[in-house]
Amino acid sequence: METQDSIGDFFRGVETPGMIDWTTMPTYNTVMALAVGAALVGLVLFFRALHADPAEVSVTGWSLNFGVLGLILTVTGLHMTLTWPFAAGGFAFDNIIFGEPSLALGVLLLAAAVYLWSKREVGVTVREVARDSRPMTIFVVGLxxxxxxxxxxxxxxxxFAAPPQEPxxxxxxxxxxxxxxxxxxxxTAIGVGxxxxxxATGRLARGLDGGVVTSIIGWCWAVTGAIWLLFAxxxxxxxxxxxxxTM
Incomplete structure (x- = not known):
């Protein structure tokens, strides 16, 4: 088994020409991870801003943000879920690991974008968003x-181990x-949230403070979101x- 055994290998990887036929295995989980990270951090920032002062929240801006991220994740996640591009390289499981959760999050973000766009003239409150999103939590729990x-x-x-050919x-x-x-x-941390x-939505929909539950969700998604951004x-x-x- 090849390994990286020098500083040069660490930054350049091990050269193995012809190892992978990239024409049969399109790989775009880079931008998917970037969108996931931005979405998780964005969700936390949106609810914090909404809790602080709903009147100061740009509903249109957040709608556009979630729409852009949702479109990226829906398109790439749907393609990966339906076509299994990683199967050609022997990594069929990655289509499930990356494709299906990205598709699910992408569609949820698109729903949030449409919802906020419909409220762009009147604005929203934390209680209103929590009440309207409660039916969606069944799918979120399953996810x-x-x-x-x-x-x-x-x-x-x-x-998840990377091959030595990857720097x-x-x-x-x-x-x-x-x-x-x-x-x-x-x-796991995203799943906990x-x-x-x-x-959280149950408490907020009743007009109560989110309490420790919302704090846990916020930390789980903010930290993992930031890590996904950097890792991507x-x-x-x-x-x-x-x-x-490898080409």
Missing amino acids: GLALFAIALAGVVYQL ISGFFGEWAIIEAFFISALY ALLTPF ALNFYSHIGLVVN
């Missing part, structure tokens, strides 16, 4: 449980459990390196 299942599979089967991330490929725990922890949404930015370099080393 949270799915994320737990993905996280468990990631650790049990150690699915930086590939350095840790020899210890597959490291990246397995890292990615699985992100999925998803499972708590019915409790890194992957734009590491995935380009992977393509160059």
Whole structure:
């Protein structure tokens, strides 16, 4: 098994020409991860702003933000879910891990964008948003449980290790459990926030303070969102390196 054994390998990866036929395996989970990170952070910032002063919230601006991110995730997630592009390279499970949750989040974001756009003239309050979104929490809870299942599979089967041909991330490929725990922890934290949404929306819809539940959701999504943003930015370099080393 090849490994990265020098500083040069760490930043450039191991060259293995012809290893992957990229014409049969389009890879775009870089922009998907970027959109997921921006969406999670955005959701937290939106509700914080709405709680602080609804009159100062740009409903139109947030609608456009969620619409852009939702469109990216819906299109890419739908394509990955229906066509399974990673199967050609022997990574069929990645189509489920990345494609289906991205599709689900993308459609939810599009729904939020349409909802906020319809309220652009009158504005919204935390209580109103919580009340109107409560029926959607059934699907959100299911999605949270799915994320737990993905996280468990990631650790049990150690699915997230990068090959040595990928710069930086590939350095840790020899210890597959490291990246397995890292990615699985992100999925788990997002799932925790998803499972708590019915409790948060229930309290807020009744005009109560969100309490510790909303704080947990906020921290889970803000921290994981920021990590996804940074990790996605890194992957734009590491995935380009992977393509160059294996094409």
